[in-house]
Amino acid sequence: MGAPRPLRPGPAPGRAGAGSPYPGGVLEELDAPLAPLTTLRLGGPARHLVTAHTDDEVVAAVRAADAAGQPLLVLGGGSNLVIGDAGFPGTVLRIATTGFALDGTVLELAAGEVWADAVDRAVGAGLAGIEFLAGIPGSAGATPVQNVGAYGQEVAQTITEVVAYDRRADEVVTLPNAECAFSYRHSRFKADPERYVVLRVRFGLEDAAGLSTPVRYAEVAKHFGVAQDERVDLRAAYAAVLGLRAGKGMVLDPADHDTWSAGSFFTNPVLGPEQYAAFLALAAERELTAPAYPAPDGHTKTSAAWLIDRAGFGKGYGSGPATLSTKHTLALTNRGAATTEDLLALAREIRDGVRAAFGVELVNEPVMVGVSL
Numbered sequence: 378m379g380a381p382r383p384l385r386p387g388p389a390p391g392r393a394g395a396g397s398p399y400p401g402g403v404l405e406e407l408d409a410p411l412a413p414l415t416t417l418r419l420g421g422p423a424r425h426l427v428t429a430h431t432d433d434e435v436v437a438a439v440r441a442a443d444a445a446g447q448p449l450l451v452l453g454g455g456s457n458l459v460i461g462d463a464g465f466p467g468t469v470l471r472i473a474t475t476g477f478a479l480d481g482t483v484l485e486l487a488a489g490e491v492w493a494d495a496v497d498r499a500v501g502a503g504l505a506g507i508e509f510l511a512g513i514p515g516s517a518g519a520t521p522v523q524n525v526g527a528y529g530q531e532v533a534q535t536i537t538e539v540v541a542y543d544r545r546a547d548e549v550v551t552l553p554n555a556e557c558a559f560s561y562r563h564s565r566f567k568a569d570p571e572r573y574v575v576l577r578v579r580f581g582l583e584d585a586a587g588l589s590t591p592v593r594y595a596e597v598a599k600h601f602g603v604a605q606d607e608r609v610d611l612r613a614a615y616a617a618v619l620g621l622r623a624g625k626g627m628v629l630d631p632a633d634h635d636t637w638s639a640g641s642f643f644t645n646p647v648l649g650p651e652q653y654a655a656f657l658a659l660a661a662e663r664e665l666t667a668p669a670y671p672a673p674d675g676h677t678k679t680s681a682a683w684l685i686d687r688a689g690f691g692k693g694y695g696s697g698p699a700t701l702s703t704k705h706t707l708a709l710t711n712r713g714a715a716t717t718e719d720l721l722a723l724a725r726e727i728r729d730g731v732r733a734a735f736g737v738e739l740v741n742e743p744v745m746v747g748v749s750l
C-alpha cells in the first residue's frame with residue numbers, strides 16, 4: 378500500500394496581495410493558472426487562489442470571501458471540474474487539509490485527503506466498504522458532493538456523517554447520512570453548492586475477516602468467477618478494480634492523455650416509464666437492445682457509454698485537440714493542446730448526436746464553472 382501524495386502539484390507559492398482580505402496562514406496567489414490544478418488541464422486563471430491547510434483556515438477563508446462579496450469556488454483535486462477559458466473571477470479556495478483517523482471500523486477523513494490513498498490505507502487495515510472505489514481521483518471532501526460511486530459501491534453506503542461549514546448559518550454543522558439527500562451522483566451538497574463546504578467525512582466500514590463487501594457489479598463478479606452478492610478477498614477486490622479501471626483510462630497517469638479527463642463526462646440517463654418506452658422503440662428501429670437497470674420510483678437506468686457508442690461516437694472519436702478517450706467512450710479528453718471550448722464543442726456534438734439517435738438527453742457529470750453545455 379503506497380504512501381500519501383499531494384492531490385496535484387500547484388502553482389509556486391506567492392505572496393498575498395496588498396490589502397488581502399484573507400487571514401494569516403492562508404496562502405494567496407493572484408491570477409493563478411487553474412489548468413494545472415485540474416485533471417483535464419483546462420481553464421483560465423483564478424483572480425485569487427487561496428490554499429487552506431486546516432479546518433479553521435478553510436472557514437476563515439470562506440468567511441473572508443463571503444464578507445468581501447467575492448464569488449467562491451471550492452477546489453479539491455480538480456478531477457470533476459470543467460473551468461471556462463476565461464477562468465474564475467473570484468476566490469478559488471484550495472482545500473489542502475490532512476487527517477486520516479481510524480478508530481476500529483470508524484474512519485474520519487479531512488476533506489483534503491487524497492481519496493485514492495485513503496482507500497488504499499483502509500484496505501491495508503483490512504476494512505471493507507470502499508474497496509470498489511479504489512483509484513478514483515480527487516479529495517475525500519468531494520466524495521459526498523456527487524456521491525462518488527463505481528463498480529457497485531457508492532459512498533452513500535458507508536458515510537455516516539459529513540462535517541461542513543454552513544455558509545448560510547455561518548456555523549460548522551454535522552449532517553448525518555439521512556440528511557445528505559444522497560442519490561445517484563447527487564446530494565444535498567451538489568444541489569446547494571453555495572451553502573456547504575465539506576470539512577470532514579466519517580465512514581462506518583466493516584471488518585469482514587479479510588473479505589470484501591458483497592460483489593454487486595457484473596464485471597467484477599465475472600472477473601472473480603463468483604455469483605453477484607458473494608464476497609471475495611478484500612485486497613484482491615481492490616487490486617482487480619485498479620486493474621479494470623486502468624484498462625479504461627480511469628486511473629490518473631500524467632503520461633497517458635486518455636486520463637486527461639474528468640472521468641465519465643455524462644451520467645447514465647435515468648428514464649421515466651414513458652421516456653423509456655420511447656427510447657426502446659427508437660432502439661428497436663435500429664435492431665438494438667439497450668442495457669437497462671432498475672432505478673428507484675419505477676425508473677430505468679441505461680448506459681451513457683452505450684448510447685454514445687451506438688450513436689456513432691466510438692472510442693477515440695474526434696480529430697481535434699479534444700477527443701473521446703481511446704479506452705472509454707464516456708471520457709472526453711484533452712490531447713494536450715485543447716481549450717475548454719474545444720472540449721465543450723465535442724461534448725455538444727455528442728449530446729446532440731445521442732438526442733437525434735435515441736431521443737435521450739445526456740447530462741454532464743462534471744461541474745461546469747463559467748461555462749455550460
Ligand SMILES: Cc1cc2nc3c(=O)[nH]c(=O)nc-3n(C[C@H](O)[C@H](O)[C@H](O)COP(=O)(O)OP(=O)(O)OC[C@H]3O[C@@H](n4cnc5c(N)ncnc54)[C@H](O)[C@@H]3O)c2cc1C
Binds near residue numbers: 454518
Ligand atoms: C480519471 C477519472 C476517473 C473518475 N472516476 C470516477 C468514478 O469512478 N466515480 C465517480 O463518482 N467519479 C469519478 N471521477 C470524478 C471525480 O474523481 C470525483 O467526482 C471526485 O470526487 C472529485 O473530487 P475532487 O476533489 O477532484 O473535486 P473537484 O473536481 O475539485 O470539485 C468537484 C466539485 O466538488 C466541489 N467540492 C470539492 N471539494 C469540496 C468540499 N470540500 N466541500 C464542498 N464542495 C467541494 C467543487 O466545488 C466542485 O463543485 C473520475 C475522474 C477522473 C479524472
